[in-house]
Amino acid sequence: MSKLKYIIIAVVLLVGISLVVTNTVPNSTSFASGYLCVDEQIGPELSTQELVTEVAPAVVSIVTETVSYNWFWQAVPQTGAGSGIIISSDGYIVTNNHVVEGAQKVTVTLSNGSVFAATIVGTDAQTDLAVVKIDASNLSYLHFLSNSLEQLGVLDPVVAVGNALALPGGPTWTSGVVSNLGRSIEEDTGVVLNDIIQTDTAINAGNSGGPLLNTAGQVVGINVAIASNAENIGFAISTDTAIPVVESLITEGKVVRPWLGVSVTTVTSTIQQYYNLSVGTGALITSVTSDSPANKAGLRAGDVITKIDNEDISTADDLVSAIGSHQIGDQIEIVYYRGNIQKVATATLEESPS
Numbered sequence: 001m002s003k004l005k006y007i008i009i010a011v012v013l014l015v016g017i018s019l020v021v022t023n024t025v026p027n028s029t030s031f032a033s034g035y036l037c038v039d040e041q042i043g044p045e046l047s048t049q050e051l052v053t054e055v056a057p058a059v060v061s062i063v064t065e066t067v068s069y070n071w072f073w074q075a076v077p078q079t080g081a082g083s084g085i086i087i088s089s090d091g092y093i094v095t096n097n098h099v100v101e102g103a104q105k106v107t108v109t110l111s112n113g114s115v116f117a118a119t120i121v122g123t124d125a126q127t128d129l130a131v132v133k134i135d136a137s138n139l140s141y142l143h144f145l146s147n148s149l150e151q152l153g154v155l156d157p158v159v160a161v162g163n164a165l166a167l168p169g170g171p172t173w174t175s176g177v178v179s180n181l182g183r184s185i186e187e188d189t190g191v192v193l194n195d196i197i198q199t200d201t202a203i204n205a206g207n208s209g210g211p212l213l214n215t216a217g218q219v220v221g222i223n224v225a226i227a228s229n230a231e232n233i234g235f236a237i238s239t240d241t242a243i244p245v246v247e248s249l250i251t252e253g254k255v256v257r258p259w260l261g262v263s264v265t266t267v268t269s270t271i272q273q274y275y276n277l278s279v280g281t282g283a284l285i286t287s288v289t290s291d292s293p294a295n296k297a298g299l300r301a302g303d304v305i306t307k308i309d310n311e312d313i314s315t316a317d318d319l320v321s322a323i324g325s326h327q328i329g330d331q332i333e334i335v336y337y338r339g340n341i342q343k344v345a346t347a348t349l350e351e352s353p354s
Helices: 048-058 239-252 269-275 316-324
Strands: 006-008 011-014 030-033 036-039 059-069 075-086 092-095 105-109 115-124 129-134 157-162 172-186 192-199 211-213 219-227 234-238 262-266 283-288 304-308 331-338 341-348
Touching (some): 036 239, 048 157, 059 092, 075 157, 075 219, 157 219, 172 234, 192 219, 192 239
Antiparallel strands (some): 059 075, 059 105, 075 092, 115 129, 157 172
16 A cells, blocks of 8 residues: 655755745634634634735744755755744744754744844644744734634635745745645654644645635644645644644743653554454554553553543544643553453553653
8 A cells, every 4th residue: 555645845955045035813702822812713804915914924934054064074054944923922933843953043034024033942843843933022923713623614715825935025825725624644754743734725845834824814724744746735733733832832942741652553454454453443552662651551562552541542643632631640541452352551641752
């Protein structure tokens, strides 16, 4: 069976290429979620001109600089490009982790051409999100729509904005529809992203970290990847995922989450037959981290988890959600199958390693 590949969409530019690099969307149902302004409901639809006028000042281009070394140990500077979303008037900006990961210098350019050096506040590889900060004030910023997976519908119109192909002269705008909701994808880095919005809106290299917007100008997702060898299949991290992660990155500098210490895949009919499993649904453990809660509880690769605290586990996503609903230090009861024998184990969740 062929495996669909997903490509993260930052631009990497070799040295020598030159780059020219208010509160918006008022809504009576918005509230301050720490540093983010979050709308509980979809706002009124904006005209095309209103959308561009209100959103453009809050979308930035991000250029990163890193130094690698060739076979002769000569320094080879490289420049990367992505996008970002201003989320507060004092300069907090959301982008993707893969845009700024390993960067030695981060430069942010506003839509009016102003250029700022940025510092990395925090990154989270597990969700491919990051927050950077510039020293500025009175900036326009965007609202995030809460529970976007529930409030959006298939074929709802959406707009993507970002630093596509690092083209000079401001952001690129594309429009399309929501193609599906709640996807899970594996990036070419091996990171699995859940609760993803699929769209046919044109998303290109450099759009990473830019907003996917509804017609009210609210952020419903953060553009992150495209499918390789396919047309009009792009993906955005939903605000369901982004809102708590961004808040944690700003307040803690990292995401503090409970951890079991297993890698899993969803049991399908094909997987059941291939591994000769006794159950047709569940989360098949493919590896167990040494000295993890799962390891201490006696779990091992090949076990199939079917329940957590009496909650049925039918897929890998179910397991991720079940663990995420607990706190660090919680004891959980795990029902699993080893061969055709049902077993029960108790694990104490720990803080996830960085």
